[in-house]
Amino acid sequence: EAYIAAIDDANEKINAYVAVTPEKAREMAKASDARIAAGKAGALEGIPVGVKDLFATEGVHTQACSHVLDGFKPRYESTVTQNLWNDGAVMLGKLNMDEFAMGSSNETSYYGNVINPWRETGSDRALVPGGSSGGSAAAVAAHLCAGATATDTGGSIRQPAAFTGTVGIKPTYGRCSRWGIVSYASSLDQAGPIARDVRDAAILLKSMASVDAKDTTSVDLPVPDYEAAIGQSLKGLKIGIPREYRVEGMPEEIEKMWNQGIAWLKAAGAEIVDISLPHTKYALPAYYIVAPAEASSNLARYDGVRYGLRVDGKDIADMYEKTRAAGFGMEVKRRILIGTYVLSAGYYDAYYLKAQKVRTLIKRDFENVFHDGVDAVLAPITPSSAFAIGDEELAADPVKMYLQDVFTITVNMAGLPGLSVPAGLDSKGLPLGLQLIGKPFEEETLFKTAYAIE
Ligand code: GLN
Numbered sequence: 001e002a003y004i005a006a007i008d009d010a011n012e013k014i015n016a017y018v019a020v021t022p023e024k025a026r027e028m029a030k031a032s033d034a035r036i037a038a039g040k041a042g043a044l045e046g047i048p049v050g051v052k053d054l055f056a057t058e059g060v061h062t063q064a065c066s067h068v069l070d071g072f073k074p075r076y077e078s079t080v081t082q083n084l085w086n087d088g089a090v091m092l093g094k095l096n097m098d099e100f101a102m103g104s105s106n107e108t109s110y111y112g113n114v115i116n117p118w119r120e121t122g123s124d125r126a127l128v129p130g131g132s133s134g135g136s137a138a139a140v141a142a143h144l145c146a147g148a149t150a151t152d153t154g155g156s157i158r159q160p161a162a163f164t165g166t167v168g169i170k171p172t173y174g175r176c177s178r179w180g181i182v183s184y185a186s187s188l189d190q191a192g193p194i195a196r197d198v199r200d201a202a203i204l205l206k207s208m209a210s211v212d213a214k215d216t217t218s219v220d221l222p223v224p225d226y227e228a229a230i231g232q233s234l235k236g237l238k239i240g241i242p243r244e245y246r247v248e249g250m251p252e253e254i255e256k257m258w259n260q261g262i263a264w265l266k267a268a269g270a271e272i273v274d275i276s277l278p279h280t281k282y283a284l285p286a287y288y289i290v291a292p293a294e295a296s297s298n299l300a301r302y303d304g305v306r307y308g309l310r311v312d313g314k315d316i317a318d319m320y321e322k323t324r325a326a327g328f329g330m331e332v333k334r335r336i337l338i339g340t341y342v343l344s345a346g347y348y349d350a351y352y353l354k355a356q357k358v359r360t361l362i363k364r365d366f367e368n369v370f371h372d373g374v375d376a377v378l379a380p381i382t383p384s385s386a387f388a389i390g391d392e393e394l395a396a397d398p399v400k401m402y403l404q405d406v407f408t409i410t411v412n413m414a415g416l417p418g419l420s421v422p423a424g425l426d427s428k429g430l431p432l433g434l435q436l437i438g439k440p441f442e443e444e445t446l447f448k449t450a451y452a453i454e
Pocket residue numbers: 101102103104131132151152153154155156157184291405
């Protein structure tokens with residue numbers, strides 16, 4: 001009831017929820033009470049969570065914050081959310097996001113931008129919460145849920161977590177089932193939690209992760225007790241500091257925080273080594289070929305026939321055209337155009353195939369450092385703290401907005417786990433995050449290392 005009242009009070013200002021489900025929450029909480037009374041409490045019994053609008057929730061608003069999915073209420077539940085309900089969690093509603101998870105500021109949502117609950121010291125200008133999981137991050141930061149589901153195709157869990165002073169983890173590709181999550185770029189999409197601290201993130205991920213016959217890319221490995229890793233010693237752990245991440249023009253404050261993180265880990269007993277990930281600079285351009293390519297194919301299904309919006313036309317082709325013209329926002333159309341172009345017969349080899357080869361090189365960079373004994377990599381998450389809504393420079397040039405993803409994207413390209421942990425405030429009084437990148441399926445290392453920073 002406290003969370004429902006808090007949403008009632010604050011959501012108009014923050015716009016984190018696009019659908020609130022108090023009746024469902026009360027019904028689920030009642031069932032929780034009964035299980036607790038019967039001595040059968042699950043790991044998340046009664047814990048109120050918010051769900052990114054990208055996850056299919058049975059009978060509840062699921063639109064990926066797009067106009068094209070107007071009125072869509074699935075008759076099925078995503079595996080990740082079902083796993084949470086099976087452990088006793090309670091759903092509060094659906095959270096705002098960039099349309100189809102395309103964006104880094106939550107400004108592409110059909111439902112309008114989310115307002116970051118943080119404010120610059122001495123200023124009242126509204127800031128973005130980051131994206132695409134901006135609603136998830138803002139809701140957690142503003143205490144409008146105890147934790148939230150999110151997805152990360154190219155930084156969308158970690159960057160908003162950094163902008164809101166919360167913890168987010170993108171697990172290894174295959175750790176969580178993608179079934180019932182609206183597809184953006186299927187070879188990169190991965191679900192994970194945003195939470196208030198490292199321990200909560202560990203508990204939530206344990207519940208969300210599973211192998212699933214309905215997603216053949218989910219991996220059949222036992223899901224460890226991540227919480228048990230928290231508080232373990234960092235003695236003997238080797239942390240790599242990638243020199244290529246010291247990009248030109250990196251603000252001094254980001255550099256300072258990174259050095260502070262290094263000092264903290266050293267003090268906690270970890271060994272720090274300088275490493276090289278030589279293909280880092282190609283990750284961003286390669287991502288902005290691979291992701292739109294897969295998106296253009298995935299989004300072909302929104303044709304006005306199967307679900308959501310339909311704008312009638314004189315024949316079926318005209319109906320498709322009118323529906324897609326009216327249903328998709330600007331950024332989504334831009335991605336479909338880029339993706340269709342790079343997949344077209346004349347350009348496939350030059351762009352898509354080349355980008356896939358670059359992807360392999362990025363993956364190998366990480367394999368090499370892990371082979372040399374590095375357990376995890378420490379890097380910044382974002383090139384700045386949260387920026388203003390409607391930032392003119394970023395709005396005028398989409399490539400500038402894509403540069404927001406410069407530190408986060410390599411992890412998706414290599415399929416590795418990446419965690420964002422708050423590391424302090426900048427001179428404007430805004431949170432900054434540090435990133436830990438780990439070996440495939442070794443999320444425990446990230447939790448225990450992040451706990452030393454937190
Ligand atoms: N900024 C990235 C993009 O727009 C974020 C994608 C994501 O992780 N969903 O593609």
